[in-house]
Amino acid sequence: MDVNLIFQIAAIGITVSAINQLLRHSGREEQAMLTTIAGLVVVLLMVLSEVKNLFDTIKTLFGL
Amino acid sequence: MNILSVVCIGVAASLLVLVLKDRPETGVVIAIAAGVIIIGSSLGIISEIFDAVNSISELAGIEGGYIKTVLKASGIALAVTVCSAICRDAGQTAIARVVEIAGRAAIIGVALPVINALFSEIVRVIK
Numbered sequence: 003m004d005v006n007l008i009f010q011i012a013a014i015g016i017t018v019s020a021i022n023q024l025l026r027h028s029g030r031e032e033q034a035m036l037t038t039i040a041g042l043v044v045v046l047l048m049v050l051s052e053v054k055n056l057f058d059t060i061k062t063l064f065g066l
Numbered sequence: 067m068n069i070l071s072v073v074c075i076g077v078a079a080s081l082l083v084l085v086l087k088d089r090p091e092t093g094v095v096i097a098i099a100a101g102v103i104i105i106g107s108s109l110g111i112i113s114e115i116f117d118a119v120n121s122i123s124e125l126a127g128i129e130g131g132y133i134k135t136v137l138k139a140s141g142i143a144l145a146v147t148v149c150s151a152i153c154r155d156a157g158q159t160a161i162a163r164v165v166e167i168a169g170r171a172a173i174i175g176v177a178l179p180v181i182n183a184l185f186s187e188i189v190r191v192i193k
Contacts, residue, residue: 005103007099008099009082011092011095011096012085019088049095055106056102056106059109063116064140064141064144
């Protein structure tokens with residue numbers, strides 16, 4: 003799971019920027035902004051669980 | 067995960083961040099993901115180090131409280147360093163600096179009992 007998390011995020015980023023260019027050139031500026039925000043939310047949700055696991059292990063390991 | 071795969075992950079992640087130059091926010095998320103993965107994989111080694119430190123400190127007869135303080139301080143330092151590096155990646159050096167200051171305060175807060183014990187010891191010796 004760990005390494006391909008990075009590649010999934012990169013793939014989502016590339017598709018979002020491609021869709022963004024497409025929408026911007028076809029004149030729909032606001033939808034381009036919406037897809038950017040949607041892509042960012044999806045990516046952040048993917049990373050969130052990994053960050054939570056890491057901080058839980060750090061808390062138990064270091065006794066914080 | 068040995069060090070070579072950590073190096074490969076680091077290089078791959080930074081290249082991907084370069085690819086996503088026109089989407090800086092996704093680049094920062096990739097940096098966060100790479101940091102999380104690399105530190106997550108190296109926590110196993112860190113826990114072995116701490117077990118060794120604990121056993122050595124018991125051997126040497128050092129009181130457990132001091133070692134726990136050292137572990138807490140290094141945990142805080144680790145988390146604060148990761149966070150300030152990510153903030154600096156995102157271009158927010160002010161936030162990174164503020165996080166570092168809060169981290170130093172937290173470490174000193176953790177170390178207060180040890181400092182008190184030290185000074186009371188010194189005062190007892192002087193009297």
